Amino acid sequence: MQKLAIQGGAPLRGEVRISGAKNAALPIMCASLLTAETLHLTNLPDLHDVGTMRKLLLQMGVTAEMATGEVTFKGDGVTNWEAPYDMVKTMRAAILVLGPLVARFGDAKVSLPGGCAIGSRPVDLHIKGLQAMGAEIAIEHGYIHAKAKRLKGARIFFDIVSVTGTENLMMAATLADGVTVLENAAREPEVIDLADCLRAMGAQISGDGTDTVTITGVEALHGATHRIMPDRIESGTFLVAAAATGGSVTLRETRADILETVLEKLSEAGAKIKVDGDSIHLEMTGRPKAVNVRTAPHPAFPTDMQAQFMALNCIAEGSSMVVETIFENRFMHVQELRRLGAQIDVEGNTSVVKGVDHLEGATVMATDLRASACLVIAGLVAQGETVIDRIYHLDRGYEHIESKLSQLGANIRRIK
Numbered sequence: 529m530q531k532l533a534i535q536g537g538a539p540l541r542g543e544v545r546i547s548g549a550k551n552a553a554l555p556i557m558c559a560s561l562l563t564a565e566t567l568h569l570t571n572l573p574d575l576h577d578v579g580t581m582r583k584l585l586l587q588m589g590v591t592a593e594m595a596t597g598e599v600t601f602k603g604d605g606v607t608n609w610e611a612p613y614d615m616v617k618t619m620r621a622a623i624l625v626l627g628p629l630v631a632r633f634g635d636a637k638v639s640l641p642g643g644c645a646i647g648s649r650p651v652d653l654h655i656k657g658l659q660a661m662g663a664e665i666a667i668e669h670g671y672i673h674a675k676a677k678r679l680k681g682a683r684i685f686f687d688i689v690s691v692t693g694t695e696n697l698m699m700a701a702t703l704a705d706g707v708t709v710l711e712n713a714a715r716e717p718e719v720i721d722l723a724d725c726l727r728a729m730g731a732q733i734s735g736d737g738t739d740t741v742t743i744t745g746v747e748a749l750h751g752a753t754h755r756i757m758p759d760r761i762e763s764g765t766f767l768v769a770a771a772a773t774g775g776s777v778t779l780r781e782t783r784a785d786i787l788e789t790v791l792e793k794l795s796e797a798g799a800k801i802k803v804d805g806d807s808i809h810l811e812m813t814g815r816p817k818a819v820n821v822r823t824a825p826h827p828a829f830p831t832d833m834q835a836q837f838m839a840l841n842c843i844a845e846g847s848s849m850v851v852e853t854i855f856e857n858r859f860m861h862v863q864e865l866r867r868l869g870a871q872i873d874v875e876g877n878t879s880v881v882k883g884v885d886h887l888e889g890a891t892v893m894a895t896d897l898r899a900s901a902c903l904v905i906a907g908l909v910a911q912g913e914t915v916i917d918r919i920y921h922l923d924r925g926y927e928h929i930e931s932k933l934s935q936l937g938a939n940i941r942r943i944k
């Protein structure tokens with residue numbers, strides 16, 4: 529089990545390049561199942577989850593030619609329409625092969641993703657949507673068996689906004705017979721990036737980025753080249769780390785228009801932010817001010833930035849409320865932060881954080897991807913050494929995080 533050891537106290541200074549977005553790359557990789565031609569992806573992040581998704585596609589029969597930060601998929605030899613439990617249990621995003629498999633081959637056998645640390649995370653909306661499009665679905669022995677001669681366009685209303693639910697059904701609808709309208713769809717930027725890629729492949733999609741997405745099915749999709757958008761959560765994570773350590777950091781190859789609420793909250797906390805094209809510069813002098821945070825679907829404050837902001841609030845001036853409205857169990861970082869001296873009370877889906885003037889290094893345990901990022905930020909500001917265990921969570925979603933942080937002056941090293 530690998531660990532990270534961090535000596536806190538150094539303000540982050542310098543420049544860091546932001547990688548391609550994990551949550552855009554994962555659905556877009558599954559789009560390779562929708563065509564027999566080649567799909568060439570660039571700005572692909574080197575993440576554990578991207579490797580897992582590639583392995584899953586390869587065992588289905590997709591071929592892949594890889595180069596640094598790039599992959600060329602070819603979906604002409606897909607013969608195995610199954611996503612086995614041992615792969616789905618380590619990466620829930622594997623559910624994103626379901627829509628493309630049913631749409632192109634009319635047959636899919638995908639393991640139900642187990643629960644996960646942050647919540648039960650059912651996939652009932654994915655299944656309901658495919659049934660509305662005419663798929664016959666049976667759930668047997670922990671697997672979703674879906675069959676359809678050809679999916680038909682349908683009007684689908686999401687009771688709850690679901691990012692991968694929207695993405696799965698959008699992909700399925702590209703090859704369905706007729707028009708599909710997704711109501712109460714997710715508006716996340718990663719949904720738009722997937723739609724851009726699908727349009728480049730010949731799909732007819734409009735309304736992505738709003739709560740109503742319309743897809744007109746076509747007979748077949750062709751190959752394309754697509755550059756994965758920058759990772760807004762990696763961007764936000766580095767900006768919060770810069771603010772928490774009182775540093776001065778410039779992010780390169782990112783975008784500010786996909787991070788507006790996070791940038792607003794950082795300004796509220798006292799950070800000075802300058803945007804210049806695909807760069808964002810943040811300067812923080814003095815102690816951050818506590819800011820209230822309430823997560824909700826895009827364009828509201830992203831749940832994937834909740835834990836990171838809680839770390840900032842732990843050492844901020846004043847008290848703050850952090851409300852998590854998306855997942856039912858996304859406060860596991862709280863007890864780890866308390867080990868570092870944070871003062872946090874949790875009441876249901878609300879945490880009240882009382883800023884303390886410093887944290888003390890300790891050994892803590894990562895429980896999920898974004899909680900790990902929160903503990904890294906806390907370790908960067910704590911006095912003394914913080915050792916974070918189970919950092920495999922971190923490697924799922926952050927490309928070479930300790931080398932990027934070291935470049936910014938952090939005293940951080942990985943220990944076997």
Ligand code: EPZ
Pocket residue numbers: 550551554621647648649650651652653654655688689690691692693831832854855856897898925
């Ligand atoms: C995506 O997960 C992201 N993952 C998550 O990022 C992110 O936290 C989440 O969206 C919310 O923004 C990827 O894009 C790969 P949801 P997803 O379906 O799609 C309920 C990270 O850290 N729901 O939008 O699985 C669900 O329980 C990860 O990078 C149903 O009830 O999330 C949750 O309460 C963590 N039934 C809410 O909707 C369904 O069929 C939102 O979930 C689907 C979802």
